[in-house]
Amino acid sequence: MRTSFLPWLVILCILCNWPTSTYSQCLRDQETLLLQLKTELSSFIGTKMMSWTPTKDCCRWEGVVCDRAGHVIVLDLSNERLTDGFNEFSSLFDLNFLQSLNLAYNFFSYLAIPSRIGDLTTLEYLNLSSSGFAGQIPIELSRLTRLVVLDLSSHYIFEQVPSLNLDDPNLMMLVRNLTALTKLNLDGVNISATGNEWGQAISSSLPNLEVLSMPNCYLSGPIDPSLMNLKFLSIIRLDQNNLSSPVPDFFANFRNLRVLRLSSCNLNGIFPEQILNIPTLQILDLSINEKLHGSLPTTIGSLNSLYVLNLSHNTLTGPIPSSIGNLTQLRSLDLSYNKLNGNVPLQLVNLTQLSFLNLSYNKLTGMIPWGRQFATFTETSFLGNPQLCGPVLNRSCYTPSPISPITLELCISMIVGFFVGLSAFVWPLLYSKSWNKTYYSYVDKIVLRILHWGGR
Template sequence: MKNLEMKKSRMKNHKIQSTLSSITPQYSKTLLLLRMSLRHNRGKPPNIYNPDEEERKSKYPIANYVSTQGLSKPLKTFTQTLSSYHIPSSVEEALSDPEWAQAMVCLEDERMLLLQLKSILKFNAAASNKLVSWSQSADCCSWGGVTWDVTGHVVSLDLSSEFISGGFNSSSSIFSLQYLQGLNFANNTFNYSQIPSGFGKLGHLIYLNLSSAGFSGQIPIEISRLAKLFTIDFSFYFPGVPTLKLEKPNLRMLVQNLTELRELYLNGVNVLAQGKEWCQALSSSVPNLQVLTLPSCYLSGPLDSSLQKLRSLSSILLDNNNFSALVPEFLANFFSLTQLQLSSCGLYGTFPEKIFQIPTLQVLDLSNKKLLQGSVPEFPQNGSLGTLVLSDTKFSGKVPNSIGNLKRLTRIDLAGCDFSGAIPNSMAGLTQLV
């Protein structure tokens, strides 16, 4: 059997050689080259035609040779008329044109959901600017606080400062707006009611603002299901009134699925957590966080080193907590930091001078810490610092003449410190001070 296969193979090779020998030398060489060449793009997908790219690369773009000459007269007239119309490049531009706005329809079911929402909300109609514009007779594109996309879906709802006092619960029609990406109920008075659990149904939410809206009690676990959230703002702090809290779920449970989160505002929310707990909760779940504001959140210290994993942080506000710890030097490693507020938070010891010299830093507030000491370093030319507040601390020594390099400085407060010496003459050149 094996001898038979070898015989067949020899016969096949002989036939190929005979065929090649019958081809003229010129074509034989060409065939050999073609047979020996390797495909440089083996395993790679073909290039996709891109008209914009082709027009940039091509010496003779195809647009120069498109003609309506071969079209019938009616079709030619139609194409020329169509070419004369301006097509908006954005929804905002389209809505500014009455003809386009009229052509953009709002889906009837979502329109009715909004009217149903208005009917159950308790609000001051005399003070309202947005809800009062929602009516059957009015063009839905003119409804205040509502943003529709080109397909007629509601994608954003801004009902901030509408004097709403109630009528918002988990059965609200708002939770049927499945395409909603932005929701703002800030600055209303919901009479210390709880945040409805229905938020878990709004899976496309990117922006959620319930700041100073009058909610209190436990923040619902359903918020943790909103995996696309970019911004959360639950800020609310008025002494003597009920506040929001994070117990069950705690902070770790709230952010465990929020990997896209960039901005977290929990001012005044009762988080009640120790340094290692809240620092690790954030560093392990929201790696791209840029804004962290946790003033008056009943946090304790020390600040855990895991916090420095949040390399994108640009704003850190931790005022009015009780850390009772040294100021960590790793705060100088946030190279994108623009705002650092640590007033009245119990930090003590010597403040690291490196933090002053973060090139992007615009706001630094270390006030009301009698156990915090340090000195003000030399400032480089064209520093970014615009606000410097060191009042009621133990900072001492001389204020350097290089403070005059802070041309953007609008506020400086050194009251109650232990500085000595004359006020630098260079401060006369700080024309932005108010």
């Protein structure tokens, strides 16, 4: 039976000419929508949109990514300094295949987020952080049920500016349908919720959450125990909220936790030793919680993955444990403005990765350890510890100690005893005839000899 090789040659030719790139040509309607969007935002055209010209395929425009069919699925206009033109009538909301939208770091003049944002139901990534939006977050955002990442953060911390807020809808109404979320960033959004309100809203709706970032959101405490159901949390940021509670024991159950930031939260109670059982912790910031007291546990050295430790401006007492020298990955250590006492442990010289150190304004004593890495630290790292000494502070550690009252009294007694003893021996001799005769005979001989020498 003869075999024909012609069909195999045809298949081979097809395979050789099959395109290997995922690049597809932009569809005409997608190009039209993008050019229309460029016109709408024409008050200032950033560097990315300058490449948006009909002479070049729109799938190759900067900030634009298409799928294989030529639909725009990614639009990144971050850091373009856009100021206006983004409203309910924007052609942006007709990009029905969009999966990722990034408008971060623009300035939309404190306008409200357009409610038509809810039309982009294929979105999986939405980043509107620091883009100058203000006012009520629209309920239509809750229609984006495919969202995996939602970032509405505002980072304007040096001036009083209008902020986004969650009133109607509240936090529960916003997130109840966003069950696919793994990252939720609401930094600076005015949520104004109690501990059980915001805690239960998140824990009941977002079982897959990995990043919870809500600093400066006007949250109150205590932290609700329902949060312990979020087994995948790796980042917790709740700084600058009035939590008024201890650090919960159940935080130790977050076995994937890498970042815990609870600074300026009005925390109270004893330093939470249980969080030292989290093996993955890399950043621990419990600073500026003046009611947080107690001593640093000796087990602090078990956090060997830690590279930032900030416990400044609290009321911690006792010595710095020598086990802190086991934190060999540490880059930043701030224990300033506490009431720590005792010597600075010699084991600090083991922290060869350390680039920032602040032990100022405690009650530390003794000599500052000296190692090659310590040469980069100045006296500002140790100010406010008058009993510390060493080359960094230009303060000698070998100043003579003052004479104690007991030593001074002993010296006086010995001197008085010596002269009393001497008097007891010399005084009787002065009244002895034989001693007087010998004494004056000896003196006469000396005088005659001197006169003899002078007469020559």
